[in-house]
Amino acid sequence: MSLLELADVRKNFGTVEVLRGVSFSVDAGSVVGLVGDNGAGKSTLMKTITGVYRPDGGEIHFDGASLADKDPHAIRDLGIEMIYQDLALAEMRDVASNIFLGREITRNVLGVDFIDYKRMEIEAGKMIEKLGARVKSVRQAAGQLSRGQQQSVAIARALTFNPRLVIMDEPTAALAVREIEHVLDLIRNLKSRGIAVILISHRLSDVFAVCDRIVVLRQGAVTADDPTAATSMNADLENTRLYADLKEREARIRRLVDANIMGVFIWNFEGVVLEANEAFLQMVGYRREDLRRSRVRWTDLTPPEWRERDEQALEALKTTGTVQPFEKEFFKKDGTRVPVLVGSAIFDGSEDQGVAFVLDLTDRKRAEESARESEKRYREVQLELAHASRVAIMGQLTVSIAHEVNQPIAGVIINAATAQRRLAHQPPNVAGARQAIDRLVKDGSRAADIIGRIRELVRKAPAQTEELDINEAILEVIGLTRNEILKNGIRLRTQLAEGLPAIPGDRVQLQQVMLNLIINAVEAMSQMKEGRRELLISTGIEADHVVVAVKDSGPGFSESAIEQVFDAFYTTKSSGLGMGLSICRSIIEAHGGRLWAAANMPSGAAFQFTLPIAAALAATGTAAPQAN
Amino acid sequence: MPILSIPKEPFGPAVMTAAPSAATRWRVRLTSATAFRIESLLALAVMTAVMTVAAWPYFLTVSNALNILLATSTLGVIAIGMTFVISSAGIDLSVGSLMAFSGVVGCLAVNNLDAPWPVGILACVIAGALAGAVNGSLIARAAIPAFIVTLGMLGVARGVALVLTKGVPVYGLPDPIVYLGQGRPWGIPAPVILLLATALIAHVVLIHTRFGLYAQVIGDNEGAARAMGVRVERMKVLIYALSGGLAGFAGLIFAARVNAGDPTAGSSYELTAVTATIVGGTNLFGGRGSILGTVIGALIMGVLQNGLNLIGVSSYYQQIAIGAVLVFAVWLNRLNRSEGRRR
Structure with a gap:
């Protein structure tokens, strides 16, 4: 029973x-x-x-x-006691009243049952204490208790009456x-x-x-x-749960593949693609039917020049079980190529199958291309700027240049006149005339030379790298600016080191830098009211670099302004654009060198730049200005 | 009292705080076990002070105070019944009609049927209680909302009273009954003594008997009451019967005071009774009631009406005032409820 x-x-x-x-x-x-x-x-x-x-x-x-x-x-x-899920508590009644709800302890007075709250509180307190429930007072309203406390009250209520x-x-x-x-x-x-x-x-x-x-x-x-088989049922339910777990995990993996966030395909060593998700099929332009019927082969998808890389990857797979992502290309069905990033792993327990994860790099390649494009555009703009800056300087130098050109032309005229006079002499002094004509030719070619150089500087020419003698290039610039230097009462000293190696670089650009530095120095000193005006131009070699320095004895600049001078649009001149030094720095850096400023001793500014010599350049692979 | 001993402490270490001091206990008893609120006493004091000033010097006299108590007695008795109903999350709109109906039945019993006066008294109370039991049965067994059932009874009882009297008050009651309304033992109007006696008994019943406790628990969580074996249906029948019976008792007092059974008596008493109950601190949504509070609430109503009468405000405006007080009291009740409940 x-x-x-x-x-x-x-x-x-x-x-x-x-x-x-x-x-x-x-x-x-x-x-x-x-x-x-x-x-x-x-x-x-x-x-x-x-x-x-x-x-x-x-x-x-x-x-x-x-x-x-x-x-x-x-x-x-x-x-029969029941503990309800909603606990069935009267929230406005206190704990004691709830515990004894429906079975209040009463005291009979004159035939009337009066509720004995005092005893109820004592008994409820005992019960709560016995249960160890964290209820502050049995006089607390049930509605003010936490859920756990309320449950204790409900349990206490059930257990109070045997x-x-x-x-x-x-x-x-x-x-x-x-x-x-x-x-x-x-x-x-x-x-x-x-x-x-x-x-x-x-x-x-x-x-x-x-x-x-x-x-x-x-x-x-x-x-x-089944009264006897609670445990076997337990096991059955456990199995059911394991099976459900398994299904859930399978569903999750399925989701990984079907999410089509990246291409996923399963392959074997024989070259067959066994399964692939939509993302991969779209990447290579195949349809699911192709996969089912004609057996897409990953070996056929790989262009010949990538076969070797694939071999390496297979080698890595066989030894370590995985291969880190690497870039390659796949043939699409229409014969075009798609750049991809591929990583792969072999399935545990099946030696000849693996899964590959493929990322379409087309967009990335396109982005790289456009980055290159904008880099090129940047260079072009830089060239334009450099040219504009050169023209501006040349404009400033017009008087000096005119003077420079005027001298040989004056020589030409004088020598031509001398030659005429000597030929008109009776008897004609042929030897003397030849002498004068020789000088005339020399003066003429000197003038042509100067003009040629000027034209070279003003011409808008694409950058071109040549092996150049830095001293010669500097001397040419000095020639162009000599009059400017003398006009301002500046004493020019040059210390050009002998036997410097040839520098790979763009003559016009490097001369532009020198021109800028010299003009800056001249302008700085031209405003001096007193003190020595001295310009020192020196070259030298230091480790694998040629060092060029332009030092003046002008007012110099403050510590804080030293780096600022290279910022674009920074200028102390009323007519300047502030682009000069900024352009110079980018030119030198494009040559793999460095341009910096420092205070000169005892006064003035010292600008120095380095240029890597040819051998070092080749070894480090630093980019020289590129010919486009 | 057999109690299981459970050696383990399944809910962690017990934390029992020391018993509160006697004073605190008294306060807790007064304000939490009953729903009495100090605020209602304060409201009564303020109302009295206002009326004292406004109707100086007529308001603050012994005779006027007794007047107010006399006028409050019928309302108070009805509101006491209403306290049980509202505590159980119900409402009884039929009280005013039942008061008239019962008074008429009592008067007819002694006048037309020549019943002895004790029978007349019983007839009043029983007529009201029976009508209340009908209310309760329909609400509990037929599951019709209390609002509808008692609204229906409001019409039915008033109609029956008018039919029985053909609309004319029934005059003449035996002296012992008249004494209940007009007698002055020790100089105190008898109705006031009846009200206080009723209140005392009702307080003990509400707080110290199962009936009172269950009425409040039904209003608190009817499902819990049912699950714990409270006979909810029977309780509801009894609660509405009590309310009806007290309305009948009030009808008796009223008839005795005017020496007539007036079929139009107690009109709109449901409004005033509900207001008195809510103003007294009984929770409109059930779960907690206070007889002391209800008596104070009834006094507030009495002071309000009496004061307005003395000032000369028409009774039409008094209706407006009472209605406004009801809504205001319920609003306060809601505020208290939303912050007073759980956490």
Whole structure:
């Protein structure tokens, strides 16, 4: 004879059959788990047992007595307690009133039962203390307690009246993991005292942990109830769960592939593409049918020049199992190529298959191309600027240049006149005339030379690298500026080192730098009211660099301005654009060198730049200005 | 009291604080176990002070104070019944009509049926209680909202009273009954004594008996009450019967005071009674009631009406004032509720 026996219990709400003949039994001191989906009828079944609902059919016996005509109060008196999921607490009543709700302790005075709050509070306090619940006072309103505390009150209420069967509806649903363990301990404790427990829970782990038997309710009927095989059922459910886990993991991997965020294909060493996702097929322009029918081969997708790289990758795969992403190309179906990044790994446990991850680099390559394009455009603009700056300087130098050109022309005229006079002499002084004509030719070619150089500077020529003698290039610039230097009463000193190696560079650009530095120095000193005006131009060699210095004895500049002078649009001149030094620096840097400024001793500014010599340039691979 | 001993401490170390001091306990008892609020007492004091000044010197006299108490007595008795109803999250709109109906039934019983006066008294109370039981049955068993059922009863009871009397008050009651309305034992009007006695008993019933506790628990969490074995349906029938019975008792007092059964008595008393109850601190949404508060609430209503009368404000305006007080009190109640509940 079981403690609780249900036979064919039925309950309808209107036309809805919620319980359709439920039968099971609960032995004293056993824990029965009642599981089932939402809407399976668990709650209705429990409320039918506790008398809240009247069954529409079937029999419920508790300890041999029928519960059919009993109300909840009478059923509680028989020893069936229920802890409801919503806890069934009156929130405005205090803890003591809630624990004794429905069974208040009373004191009879003159035939009237008065509630004995004092005793209720004492007893409730004892119970709460025994449970170790963290409830401050039994006089606290239930509504002011935390969920955990409320649950303690509900449990205390169930245990206060010597129950023989405790029904718990989702007792762990709203609890933290730590609290769940306590509830499970409590259930074991009840069992050890011979109290039967029906545990309704969605958490199968709770059910497995404490239940002797599991009853499965489905659509209002018991579909599984095996008193002896709770453990085997446990195992079955465990298997079901593992299977579900497996399916879930498979679904996740499927998702990885089908997300089509990158190309994924599975291949074997024989060269066959076994499977591929949409992203990969789109990348190489194949369709799924091609994959199925004609067996797409990754070896055929690879252009001949990439075969060697593929061989290396296969080698790495065989030894380490993976190959880090590398760039290559694939043939598309239409014969064009697609640049890709490919990484791959062999499947564990299958020696000849692997998975490859492919990223389409077309967009990236395009972006690189456009970056190169804009770099080129930048260079062009720089060249334009440099040219404009040169022309501007030449404009400034017009007077000096005119003077420079005028001298040989004057020589030409004088020598020509001398030659004429000597030829007109009787007898003609042929030897003297030849002498004069020789000088004339020399002066003429000197003038042509100067003009040629000027034209070279003003001409808008693309940059071109040549092996050049830096001293010669500097002397030419000095020649152009000599008049400017003398005009301003500046003493020019040159210390050009002998035997410097040839420098690869653009003559015009480097001369522009020198021109700029010299003019700057001259202008700086031209404003001096007193003091020595001295310009020192020197060259030298230092490790693998040629060093060129232009030092003046002008006013110099402050520490803080030293780097600023190279900024674009920084100028101290009223007519300057402020581009000169900025352009100079970019020219020198394009040559792989460095341009910097420092204070000169004892006064003035010192500009120096370095240029790598040819051998060093080749070794370090530093870019020289490129010919476009 | 058998109690399971559970050796483990499943919910961690127990934290029981020391019992509060006697003074605190008294306060807690007064304000939390009952829903009595100090605020309602304050409101009464302020109202009295205002009326004292406004209607000087007529308001603050012993005779006027007794007048107010007398006028409040019928309302107070009705509001006490209303306190039980509202505590259970219900409402009884039929009280004014039931008061008239009961008074008429009592008067007819002694006048037309020549019943002895104790029967007349019982007839009043029983007529009201039966009508209230009908209310309760329809609400609990037929699951019709209390608002509708009692609104229906409001019409039915008033109609029956008018039909029974053909609209004319029934004059003449035996002396013992008249004494209940007009007697002055120890110089105090009898209705005032009846009100205080009713309030005392009702307070004990509400706080110290299962009936009172369950009425409040039903208003708090009906499902919990049901699950814990409270016979909710029976309780509701009893609660509305109590409300009806007290309305009948009020009808008796009123009839005794005017020595007639007036079928138009107690018109719009439902408004005033609900207002008195809510102003007294009973939770409009159920769960907590206070008889002491309700008596104070009724006094507030009495002072308000009496003061306005003395100042010379028409009773039409008084209706407006009462309506406004009701809405204001419910608004305060809501504010309290939203901050007073859980966390």
